[in-house]
Amino acid sequence: xxxxxxxxxxxxxxxxxxxxxxxxxxxxxxxxxxxxxxxxxxxxxxxxxxxxxxxxxxxxxxxxxxxxxxxxxxxxxxxxxxxxxxxxxxxxxxxxxxxxxxxxxxxxxxxxxxxxxxx
Amino acid sequence: xxxxxxxxxxxxxxxxxxxxxxxxxxxxxxxxxxxxxxxxxxxxxxxxxxxxxxxxxxxxxxxxxxxxxxxxxxxxxxxxxxxxxxxxxxxxxxxxxxxxxxxxxxxxxx
Numbered sequence: 603x604x605x606x607x608x609x610x611x612x613x614x615x616x617x618x619x620x621x622x623x624x625x626x627x628x629x630x631x632x633x634x635x636x637x638x639x640x641x642x643x644x645x646x647x648x649x650x651x652x653x654x655x656x657x658x659x660x661x662x663x664x665x666x667x668x669x670x671x672x673x674x675x676x677x678x679x680x681x682x683x684x685x686x687x688x689x690x691x692x693x694x695x696x697x698x699x700x701x702x703x704x705x706x707x708x709x710x711x712x713x714x715x716x717x718x719x720x721x
Numbered sequence: 722x723x724x725x726x727x728x729x730x731x732x733x734x735x736x737x738x739x740x741x742x743x744x745x746x747x748x749x750x751x752x753x754x755x756x757x758x759x760x761x762x763x764x765x766x767x768x769x770x771x772x773x774x775x776x777x778x779x780x781x782x783x784x785x786x787x788x789x790x791x792x793x794x795x796x797x798x799x800x801x802x803x804x805x806x807x808x809x810x811x812x813x814x815x816x817x818x819x820x821x822x823x824x825x826x827x828x829x830x831x
Binding site: 637639646647648649652661663664697699702703705706707708709710711714715 | 724742755757759766767768769772773778792810812813814818819821822824825
C-alpha cells in the first residue's frame with residue numbers, strides 16, 4: 603500500500619544537526635512533492651517546506667531558511683530533512699507528507715519522528 | 722505569515738452538526754481555492770478530510786463537508802459520532818507560495 607515510513611526517534615544536543623528520512627513505497631516517488639511539517643508537544647502543526655523529488659527543487663518557510671535542507675535519493679525513494687543549529691524549541695514530532703493535489707493537500711503522512719533537543 | 726485563526730474548541734452531541742471556522746486573509750484563504758482540513762487523533766498523524774475547499778478524498782465520510790466565504794473557510798461535520806472527537810486543523814496555500822496552518826480546534830463529542 604501507499605505509505606511513508608520515517609526514521610526513528612533522535613536525541614540531540616543544542617547546536618547539533620538532525621537528519622530525518624522518509625521512505626516512500628506503493629507509488630512513484632518522483633510524481634508527488636514531499637512536504638515536512640512539525641508539531642511540538644501539545645501544539646499545532648507548523649509547515650516547514652516542500653521538495654519536488656523529481657527535480658530536487660525546494661521551498662522553505664522563512665522561519666527555517668538557512669537552517670533546513672530538504673534532499674532526496676530517488677534510487678531508494680527516500681526524502682530527507684536536515685535541521686541544523688538545533689535549540690530546545692526544535693523539540694517536536696517531525697512529519698513528512700505527500701502532496702495530493704500538487705499544491706497543498708497532504709494525503710499520505712509518515713508516522714512521525716520525535717526529535718528531542720536537550721543538553 | 723500568520724497562522725490562520727480557528728476557535729480553540731467546539732463541542733456537540735451525537736447526531737448534531739457542528740461547524741469549525743478558519744479565518745485568514747485575501748493573501749491566503751480568500752485568494753485561493755486551496756484550503757484543506759485535517760483530523761488528528763491523539764498520538765496519530767493528521768488525516769486529510771477536505772481539500773481544495775470542498776473536495777473529499779476517497780474513503781472520507783460524506784458527513785464531512787467544506788465551504789468558503791470571503792476570507793473564512795468552514796468545516797461542517799453532520800451526524801456527529803463519538804469517533805469524530807479529535808483535533809482539526811485547516812491549512813491554506815498563500816501568495817508567498819507557502820502553506821500556513823490554523824492553530825487547531827479541539828472537537829468534543831458530549
